[in-house]
Amino acid sequence: MLCLGIESSCDETGLALVRDGKLLAEKLASQVDVHAVFGGVVPEIASREHLRVLPVLLTELLKEQQLTIQDVDVVSVARGPGLQGCLLMGLNFAKGLVLSTGARLIGVNHLWAHLTAAGLEQKLVFPSLGLLVSGGHTHIYLIESPLKFTLLGRTLDDAAGEAFDKTAKSLNLPYPGGKLVDDLGKLGTVDKKLFPVPYVNNDNLDFSFSGLKTAVATYVNSNPQLRMDIMGIPDPSVEGIELSSQRNDMLASFNYTVARKLQIKIERALERNHGIKSLIVAGGVAANSVVRRVMSRVAGRSSIPLVLPSLHLCTDNGAMIAYAGYLMAEAGCRHNLDLEAIPRGRVVPSDWICDN
Structure with a gap:
């Protein structure tokens, strides 16, 4: 099972590929320099940056792994909590990929993904x-x-x-x-x-x-x-x-x-x-x-x-979203295209559909 993870909850744009629980590759575009002059993240600027770099990162990621988007079985995306506009950039991008390929869509709780990310490196008990x-x-x-x-x-x-x-x-x-x-x-x-x-x-x-x-x-x-x-x-x-x-x-x-x-x-x-x-x-x-x-x-x-987790997995990244999506897909879970983004301040619902 090949799972693509998409992270865009704040000011980091992350994409990663996980195959059968193992990380294949990842891409990360940081916006630190863009927001540093303001002393914090500007949501509108962050959203526009996600929109700009998501297609570029995906193309680079697939090309380096000699894969096509048709090879992807699952598209997992951070659906919240986070900045609403930023989440929508990643979520709409994911839905477009699912519509064009027929891959399974999974919305990932960004907070839970942080806590399971270490499973990429060691067994979780x-x-x-x-x-x-x-x-x-x-x-x-x-x-x-x-x-x-x-x-x-x-x-x-x-x-x-x-x-x-x-x-x-x-x-x-x-x-x-x-x-x-x-x-x-x-x-x-x-x-x-x-x-x-x-x-x-x-x-x-x-x-x-x-x-x-x-x-x-x-x-x-x-x-x-x-x-x-x-x-x-x-x-x-x-x-x-x-x-x-x-x-x-x-x-x-x-x-x-x-x-x-x-x-x-x-x-x-x-x-x-x-x-x-x-x-x-x-x-x-x-x-x-x-x-x-x-x-x-x-x-x-x-x-x-x-x-x-290793230091690079502590901050926002696509690998943790891809791995969390893989775990959910392995359990038979999925979402439909009516999947909603959940901004910070609201509880992310456990509204997935389980086929098993």
Whole structure:
């Protein structure tokens, strides 16, 4: 079974081919440079970029693999959550391919695809506890199979990735700021008391990062010298070692606070859900070195394996959509051409049709 995956939920255009659960090839067009000047993603521009590059990427992908679109058995596409216009670009492109070839159409939950992406590299065992940490979502799931996810906790306001980007922006670091916050934080010393660990003195599994964003903004406002006059990457030889060290210490403390919050909630979830066989951590923030290290310790204390996708599978990509589509197709699932895009803020329905 050859499955084509299409990802266009935000500002990454990804296409990939998966044959019988194995990744053949993938293409990714990033829009980081396009949106960097605005300090964030502009939905209209993102949609137009998807429309422009999707046909080009597909042609290149098939040509390099010496395949034609007629060889594709399944077209899987991210149908949400995401930016409505961006999702529609990918969804309409997928429907056009299905109409012209007769391939099976499958709409993929973008969030679930992040959590099953590691299956391209290692065997997934269930039931698992899944932690999705990205720019738009911070969710905890009980995963009983690739098609059965139960949401245990979610972000009530801002997601972890949003907190990373806003922290970088407050210091005038370039967009996207998550990786730079991680890299600079590695050079600093953690002050565990610098920022409060937000929304943990409760009895639930939900998240809130708005308080941490406020704490960071307050700290930067009290220390305006930390904010660079011109957006860019700090140079200690220009601004001085002491200033760079103070900023790095702040970012090290921020990384610690985010990871500590995730740790508390995941340990709480593990205590409440018995028989968990693995911990899956996915999404863009799963590439953060501190988060990966802390989650490794959490899994180790529970004597379960930690399942982490490779760094290139943490961010949005076509491979995860192709693999999720393959898993659904293998289970006999499909969608009709009335498949709808589901924007962020709405629950993606499990409305597939099963032939088995």
